[in-house]
Amino acid sequence: MKNLAKVFSLLGLLLTIVPPVLFFMGSMEMGTMKIAMGIGMVAWIASAPFWINKPAGSDQG
Numbered sequence: 747m748k749n750l751a752k753v754f755s756l757l758g759l760l761l762t763i764v765p766p767v768l769f770f771m772g773s774m775e776m777g778t779m780k781i782a783m784g785i786g787m788v789a790w791i792a793s794a795p796f797w798i799n800k801p802a803g804s805d806q807g
Contacts, residue, residue, distance in 0.1 A: 747796070754793040761786025 765782040768774035774782075 751793045751796040755790055755797070758786045758789030758791075758793060762790065 761782050763786075765774055765779040765786075769776065769779040
């Protein structure tokens with residue numbers, strides 16, 4: 747569960763960071779960038795609390 751949350755969080759962060767760079771380079775339109783960043787924000791906020799600030803051995807399954 748903890749590893750899945752980490753992967754989901756990483757994908758959320760990538761969806762928050764990469765689209766503005768692509769927009770700046772001219773490879774993505776504003777509307778698409780906003781949608782991707784919104785999805786990334788929700789993914790990060792939904793998954794990060796499950797693994798941040800938890801002891802390393804606290805994964806119960």
